[in-house]
Amino acid sequence: MKIRVLGCYGAQMPGFNTTGFLVDDTMLVDAGTVTKVLSLEEQLAINNVLITHGHLDHVQDLLFLADNLSIANSRTKPVCVISTEDILNDLRTHLFNDVIWPDFSVIPSPEKPVITFKAITPGVPFVLNDLRGTAVSVSHAVNAVSYILEKDGSMVLFISDTGPTEDVWKEANRIGTSLKALFVEVSFPNSMSAMALAAGHLTPEHLKQELSKLDVDDIPIFIYHIKPQYREAITEEIGRIQRKNLRIISDGDILQV
Numbered sequence: 139m140k141i142r143v144l145g146c147y148g149a150q151m152p153g154f155n156t157t158g159f160l161v162d163d164t165m166l167v168d169a170g171t172v173t174k175v176l177s178l179e180e181q182l183a184i185n186n187v188l189i190t191h192g193h194l195d196h197v198q199d200l201l202f203l204a205d206n207l208s209i210a211n212s213r214t215k216p217v218c219v220i221s222t223e224d225i226l227n228d229l230r231t232h233l234f235n236d237v238i239w240p241d242f243s244v245i246p247s248p249e250k251p252v253i254t255f256k257a258i259t260p261g262v263p264f265v266l267n268d269l270r271g272t273a274v275s276v277s278h279a280v281n282a283v284s285y286i287l288e289k290d291g292s293m294v295l296f297i298s299d300t301g302p303t304e305d306v307w308k309e310a311n312r313i314g315t316s317l318k319a320l321f322v323e324v325s326f327p328n329s330m331s332a333m334a335l336a337a338g339h340l341t342p343e344h345l346k347q348e349l350s351k352l353d354v355d356d357i358p359i360f361i362y363h364i365k366p367q368y369r370e371a372i373t374e375e376i377g378r379i380q381r382k383n384l385r386i387i388s389d390g391d392i393l394q395v
Contacts, residue, residue, distance in 0.1 A: 139289050143391040145171030146362035148195065148325045148339075154366040155389045156195035159296065159321075160184075165266065167285060167296050171389075172199035173206060181206055182213055186266050189221040190298030191282035192228035201233060204242040208252045216254045220264070222273060223257040224281040230255070274309050276300035278338035286313070294395050295320040299363065301338040307351035317354055319395045321387075323363035327371040339363075342375035349381055360393070361386045 140162050145155025156170030163180070166172060166187040173181065181203055190196055200219065207213050219226070234241045234253075242252040258264050260273045260283055268290075273283040277300050284297040284306050293316050297306055300323065310317055325339035334341045340348065349359070361384060364372050373386060387393070 139287065139292075139294055139395045141294070141393040141395060143362075143387055143389055143393070144175045145389055146364075146387050146391075147389070148323070148363040148365045149367070150195065151366050153389075156198065157363060158196075158199065161269075161287065165269070167287075168196040168298070169200035169203065170195045170198055173202040174199060175389075178206060178210065182210055184217055185215075186218045186220060188271065188285050189219060189225055189229070190284065190296070191278060191280055192225055192232065193280065193299065196298070197229065197233065200229075201239045204234075204252050205240075208242060208245060213252075216251050218254050218256050220256045220258055220266075220271075222260065222281065222283060225283070226255045226257055228281070272309075274306045276306055277303040280338075282338075288316075292316060292318045292395070294318060297322045299323055299325075299339060301335055301340060302344060302348060304351075307348065311351075311353045314354065317357055319358045319360065319393075321360045321362060322348070324361050324372055324376065325363050325365055327368045328375055329371075330368075342372060342379060345376070346379050346381075349379075356383065358383045358385060358395070 142160040144158035144160055147154040150156050157168045158171040159167040164183055164185050168190055169187055233239055244251055258273055260275045263270055263272045270288040272286045276282050276284050282298050287294050293313050323340055324345050326334040326341050328341045328343045331341050
């Protein structure tokens with residue numbers, strides 16, 4: 139899998155984009171950053187969008203992507219927005235509601251919309267061309283899931299915004315050596331542990347505790363969702379975790395997994 143990091147921070151500031159990963163040029167995992175980075179031609183190549191949860195920093199550019207595609211004459215099929223029914227309902231109710239933003243699931247017509255919504259169930263695999271995906275629930279302040287993506291027998295785990303959680307680590311251990319990389323959040327420094335837990339996020343110390351639940355030792359672990367205001371402190375604290383293959387990623391990184 140080719141994974142292009144469009145944005146990977148837990149807040150938006152100049153030089154720091156919110157979460158969006160482009161997988162094999164045609165699929166997004168979250169859409170906090172899309173149209174701010176991709177050319178129109180690159181946007182037109184997107185066929186599927188996996189949404190982990192409805193918080194704005196993970197979905198805001200989905201609105202502008204739909205708008206851009208609605209006026210692109212070369213686009214002939216809708217983009218499929220995929221998540222659990224609860225999360226899709228959050229998008230319909232609060233974003234694509236003809237108040238905050240037009241409902242592009244019926245524009246330009248219900249028969250030929252710009253976007254469609256596809257509901258999935260955690261734990262039940264789904265197939266997207268040459269990829270197989272599975273959603274796994276995590277522990278955040280709102281309904282949220284992580285995603286396991288499998289291609290040619292190798293798997294990557296995108297752990298979305300979460301506090302301390304259990305199911306996703308059990309699933310990672312079940313996968314075992316087929317798991318080739320994971321993406322995991324750290325949002326706050328250790329000094330803000332109480333806020334992190336209240337908001338459903340991790341600190342470096344929480345990350346250390348969560349990784350103790352993972353049996354696989356030698357896979358790359360990509361850390362994202364850092365609040366830019368605390369980047370220096372978080373980076374220093376992550377550096378003290380005694381585990382190999384930890385890497386803090388940055389906007390614009392291109393990863394081959």
